[in-house]
Amino acid sequence: MKPIKLFYLRNCPYCKRALQYIEDEKRLHPEFGALEIEMIEESEHAEIADRYDYHYVPTFYIGERKEHEGGIFREEIEPLLRKALNE
Numbered sequence: 001m002k003p004i005k006l007f008y009l010r011n012c013p014y015c016k017r018a019l020q021y022i023e024d025e026k027r028l029h030p031e032f033g034a035l036e037i038e039m040i041e042e043s044e045h046a047e048i049a050d051r052y053d054y055h056y057v058p059t060f061y062i063g064e065r066k067e068h069e070g071g072i073f074r075e076e077i078e079p080l081l082r083k084a085l086n087e
Helices: 013-028 030-034 074-086
Strands: 004-008 037-041 059-062 065-069
Touching (some): 013 030, 059 074
Antiparallel strands (some): 059 065
């Protein structure tokens, strides 16, 4: 299992949607509750965000590898979480 870093902005509608999708997937798949998801609000933690190569939020890293950048669809969340769980 590898940790997830999720870069987001508090007022971003795509980020809010991604956070809701994650919560929905955790309810449907209790095994996802074991995942470590570090949430990094980029405007509050610019010193951390500046160390990573991305331009759009939400951005997901599994371990140190960028897996997804920008708006995300509901059907993309489960495979992303499952990938982190299985690595």
